[in-house]
Amino acid sequence: MxxxxxxxxxxxxxxxxxxxNKVGFIxxxxxxLILLLSFLGPYIWPIQAVGNTGEIFEPPSALHWLGxxxxxxxxxxxxxxxxxxxxxxxxxxxxxxxxxxVTFGAMAGFLGGWVDSIxxxxxxxxxxxxxxxxxxxxxxxxxxxxFTFLGLLLGVLGWPSLLRAVRAxxxxxxxxxxxxxxxxxxxxxxxxxxxEMLPNMMTYIVISFAxxxxxxxxxxxxxxxxxxxxxxxxxxxxxxxxGWNHGALFFKDSVWYxxxxxxxxxxxxxxxxxxxxxxxxxxxxxxxxxx
Amino acid sequence: xxxxxxxxxxxVFPLAKKQSWARSFLNSYLARKxxxxxxxxxxxxxxxxxxxxxxxxxxxxxxxNQLVTVQGISPKDARDQxxxxxxxxxxxxxxxxYFEYLGKTFRGDLGNSxxxxxxxxxxIILKFLPWTIFSVGIGLLLSFTIGMGLGxxxxxxxxxxxxxxxxxxASIFSSIPDYLIGLMLIVWLGIQWKLVPIGAMRGSLSxxxxxxxxxxxxxxxxxxxxxxxxxxFITTIGRWMLSMxxxxxxxxxxxxxxxxxxxxxxxxxxxxxxxxxxxxxxxxTQLAISIGFVVGGSFLIETIFVYQGIGASLGGAIARxxxxxxxxxxxxxxxxxxxxNFFADLLYSWIDPRIKLGSQS
Numbered sequence: 001m002x003x004x005x006x007x008x009x010x011x012x013x014x015x016x017x018x019x020x021n022k023v024g025f026i027x028x029x030x031x032x033l034i035l036l037l038s039f040l041g042p043y044i045w046p047i048q049a050v051g052n053t054g055e056i057f058e059p060p061s062a063l064h065w066l067g068x069x070x071x072x073x074x075x076x077x078x079x080x081x082x083x084x085x086x087x088x089x090x091x092x093x094x095x096x097x098x099x100x101x102v103t104f105g106a107m108a109g110f111l112g113g114w115v116d117s118i119x120x121x122x123x124x125x126x127x128x129x130x131x132x133x134x135x136x137x138x139x140x141x142x143x144x145x146x147f148t149f150l151g152l153l154l155g156v157l158g159w160p161s162l163l164r165a166v167r168a169x170x171x172x173x174x175x176x177x178x179x180x181x182x183x184x185x186x187x188x189x190x191x192x193x194x195x196e197m198l199p200n201m202m203t204y205i206v207i208s209f210a211x212x213x214x215x216x217x218x219x220x221x222x223x224x225x226x227x228x229x230x231x232x233x234x235x236x237x238x239x240x241x242x243g244w245n246h247g248a249l250f251f252k253d254s255v256w257y258x259x260x261x262x263x264x265x266x267x268x269x270x271x272x273x274x275x276x277x278x279x280x281x282x283x284x285x286x287x288x289x290x291x
Numbered sequence: 292x293x294x295x296x297x298x299x300x301x302x303v304f305p306l307a308k309k310q311s312w313a314r315s316f317l318n319s320y321l322a323r324k325x326x327x328x329x330x331x332x333x334x335x336x337x338x339x340x341x342x343x344x345x346x347x348x349x350x351x352x353x354x355x356n357q358l359v360t361v362q363g364i365s366p367k368d369a370r371d372q373x374x375x376x377x378x379x380x381x382x383x384x385x386x387x388x389y390f391e392y393l394g395k396t397f398r399g400d401l402g403n404s405x406x407x408x409x410x411x412x413x414x415i416i417l418k419f420l421p422w423t424i425f426s427v428g429i430g431l432l433l434s435f436t437i438g439m440g441l442g443x444x445x446x447x448x449x450x451x452x453x454x455x456x457x458x459x460x461a462s463i464f465s466s467i468p469d470y471l472i473g474l475m476l477i478v479w480l481g482i483q484w485k486l487v488p489i490g491a492m493r494g495s496l497s498x499x500x501x502x503x504x505x506x507x508x509x510x511x512x513x514x515x516x517x518x519x520x521x522x523x524f525i526t527t528i529g530r531w532m533l534s535m536x537x538x539x540x541x542x543x544x545x546x547x548x549x550x551x552x553x554x555x556x557x558x559x560x561x562x563x564x565x566x567x568x569x570x571x572x573x574x575x576t577q578l579a580i581s582i583g584f585v586v587g588g589s590f591l592i593e594t595i596f597v598y599q600g601i602g603a604s605l606g607g608a609i610a611r612x613x614x615x616x617x618x619x620x621x622x623x624x625x626x627x628x629x630x631x632n633f634f635a636d637l638l639y640s641w642i643d644p645r646i647k648l649g650s651q652s
Contacts, residue, residue, distance in 0.1 A: 125331050128632075129338070130587030130624045136609050137617070140346050218468045222591050225470060226606065240474065244595075249474070250489070252482055262475060266467045273466045 017282045024281065027274030034268050038083030047081045047234075048073050057253040067256035070248055075260045082235040082261065083268075086220060089151035093216030096155025098209045101162035106201070108163075109170025110193065119167070126160045135219055139228040150229060154216040162208040169204050173197050202283040210276045214269050221265060236261035324636065328629050332622075336396065339621040340389055343614050350405055350612040392618070401619040406611050412619035415604060420586075420623065422495040423593070423600035426516045427585040430523025435578055438528040439571055442535025443562075446543065446570075449536075457532060465529030470591040473522040477595070480518075492518060493597040519589075519598050527581070534574055542570040572642055576635045583631025586624045 019025045051072030058068040066075035108119035135157060142150055173179060174197075182196045223229050224237030227245060231238050239261040248254040351373055358369035383391075395402060401412035445454045464472070481489030492515055496502075500511045513520075542548065543566060551565050589602035597603070601620060608616040 121327075124327070125334050128331050128625055128628045129335055130584070130590075130621070130628070132590050133587055133605055133609075133621065133624065134342075136590070136606070137342055137346065214466070221468060222470055225591070226594060228609075240471075244474070249477060250482055255478060255483055258474070258478055262471050266471060269466045269468065270463060273462070 014282055018278045020281045021277045023274050024276070024278030027271045027276075028278050030267060030271030031275050034083065034264075034271065035087070037080055038087055041080035042084065045074075045077045045080045048077055057251070057257065059253075059256060066260045069257045070246075070254070075257055078234055078239060079236070079260050079264050082239060083264065085147050085233070085235050086217065086237060086265075087268075089147040089154065089220055090213050090216035092148060092151025093154035093158055093220075094209050094212035096152055097158035097162060097212040097215075098205060100155075100159040101166050101208055101212075102201075102205055105163040105166030106170045106193070106197075109167040110174060110197075116167075119163070123160050123163050126157070129157075131157050132219060132222055135223055136226065136228050139223050142229055144230045145232060150220065150223075151216070154219050155212070158212050158215050158219070162212060166201070166204055166208065169201055170197070173200055203280055206279045206283055207276050210272050210279070214272050217265065217269060236264050324633065328633055331629055332625055335625045336393070336618075336622060337389070339618055339625075340392055341385070343617050343621075344385060344388075346612060350614065353612075396618075396622065401622070402615040404613055404616050406613045406616075412615050415616060416601065416619055416623055419599060419601045419604045422516075422598065423586060423589045423602060425512065426519045426598065426600065427523055427589055428582075429516065430520040431527060431578070431581065431585070433520070434524045434528040435531055435574070438531025439535045439574060441528075442532040443539050443567060443570070445532065445536040446539035447562075449540065454536075458536075461529035461532040463529075464525055465527075465533070467526075469522055469526040469588075470595055472525055473518070473592055473595045476518055476522060487518070495599040515598070518596050519592050519600075522592055522596075531574065534577065535570065538573055539566060539570040542566050545569070575642060576639045579631055579635035579638055581631075583628040583635075586620075586627050 018028055051068065051074075053072045055064070055068050055072045056070055058064055058072075060067045064074045064076065066079060068074055069078065104119050108116040135153065138153055142153070179192060179196050182192050187195075220229075221237040221240070224231070224235070225241045225244065227241055229237075234242075240258065243249045243254060243258040249258055354373050355366065355369045358364050358372060359366055362369075364372070392402075399413075401416075404410045404412055404415055407415070441457055445457050448454050477489055480486045491497075495512070495515050496508075497511050497515070500508055502508055548561065548565055551561050556565075586601055589600055590605060591602070592598070593600045593602035594606045601623065605617070605620045605624075607613075608620060
């Protein structure tokens with residue numbers, strides 16, 4: 001009974017904290033909506049194999065909410081079905097880059113000395129490599145429809161700036177009174193890292209994750225746009241790439257087809273970035289009293 | 292990070308006699324920075340060499356296969372022919388090719404382009420790089436100056452409607468991917484509203500226009516560069532606005548601003564000489580760093596607008612597996628990032644005397 005009450009209470013507090021920052025809450029709702037549509041929507045609006053060739057590049061109507069494409073397929077259905085893989089690959093990328101950034105950033109900041117020097121040197125080199133051109137080269141190794149590998153690739157190149165932020169945060173936390181007190185009490189390194197420092201770094205970790213996610217979306221859609229990632233199914237990036245490569249972009253009536261995925265991606269990016277404001281509120285207790 | 296510095300009198304005087312010249316040179320901030328920079332360039336060059344050569348779809352093998360199937364030459368003769376064409380020994384092990392490449396690069400010889408025969412990589416880079424520097428440079432300068440002005444305005448009028456409206460715009464434009472903004476410019480300005488002639492604006496110059504200091508050339512360069520410049524402007528201005536706003540707000544709280552007010556100085560003088568100058572300090576380093584990413588960042592934008600800069604040539608080189616051109620452009624990109632960072636470090640200590648090089652990270 002007690003645990004259930006605790007969980008309900010925790011959910012209530014979290015929800016209340018999420019609504020604290022209005023802009024952030026709108027972002028949170030946006031992310032929630034896009035996730036629901038992309039992962040549950042395909043069951044309500046399954047993908048069409050063939051379109052109706054009598055309805056090419058139609059404007060929005062009650063039947064076709066976002067109009068139709070060059071083959072008479074419904075744009076709304078394509079948008080609903082086209083987000084899943086993009087989001088999946090970006091989540092993998094965000095997990096990988098956050099993991100690398102937090103593990104090595106915290107290690108470098110906490111241990112200092114030669115460990116820090118090595119981590120910083122490697123980070124500096126990775127920061128110098130131009131990510132998008134390098135991805136364009138590496139994309140040649142991606143096999144058809146391999147979203148997991150695409151996500152790993154994006155994640156392996158996406159950590160350097162996140163690592164710098166985590167390292168700086170660890171450095172400043174290490175000097176705080178409560179960590180020094182824990183050290184004076186000889187509570188052990190693992191206690192200091194996991195019980196004292198990690199809870200204070202949650203904000204950074206969550207924001208790193210969100211930034212890693214948006215960065216991965218940027219790189220991924222860019223690669224697909226250039227036609228460097230082989231796909232046979234449609235997704236938001238493939239839709240834009242198709243419109244661009246086949247000249248549909250330059251056709252006046254195609255505006256609903258080309259703008260739908262662009263707006264979908266822009267909304268996702270905006271929602272994730274504004275959501276971080278609410279997440280800050282949830283994970284950083286010090287911000288709460290200030291409003 | 293670093294603690295020793297030869298520039299400060301404390302570390303030079305008492306230790307000068309003990310340390311040899313070489314050691315004090317190695318300990319100096321500048322020398323270590325230079326060595327680190329060179330090391331970074333070396334590592335990235337090595338990395339790109341092997342990466343490029345590991346790519347599937349080797350152009351040499353493709354050409355050999357083509358000669359064998361189309362012209363019916365024996366594989367051995369075909370290989371000899373291709374080797375003669377590219378002036379390289381294709382049977383050489385990769386590591387030997389690497390050392391040869393390193394030696395040549397060190398002497399400033401980037402080799403010949405593999406697919407545009409008879410053209411050197413350096414000449415291709417020299418032909419396309421100015422256009423990228425021009426378009427990104429103008430875009431960044433415009434967004435930097437206007438963004439700083441708007442950021443200060445937002446800080447002075449904070450919590451007014453103008454601050455809220457500008458903040459919303461800044462957040463929106465800095466979170467939408469730049470190439471999507473570029474595509475939207477094409478769709479709306481070019482196709483839907485027909486405000487600009489998209490087709491005629493492709494490329495970096497109209498045919499027949501010769502570079503020179505005349506109105507025809509300059510106006511034509513701006514005509515073709517307008518869309519890339521506009522995209523760089525829209526996508527970077529938000530960041531400058533938000534940085535300048537927060538920087539100005541923190542400067543406004545400084546004691547010397549309060550003192551200047553108490554002394555009865557004119558508001559305009561406080562705004563320019565006291566607040567503006569100090570608040571813009573951190574932004575100049577950010578600008579120096581972002582100039583370094585110019586070349587790498589132009590990759591997608593130039594491809595979208597078919598603007599013939601270094602980014603678009605890199606796209607072509609990757610697609611056609613032109614090894615030497617790819618290596619050359621990657622080297623240029625790396626050098627620009629590395630030197631921009633180096634320059635930003637120097638700039639930082641020069642414009643803000645409170646920060647001594649190497650004393651604090």
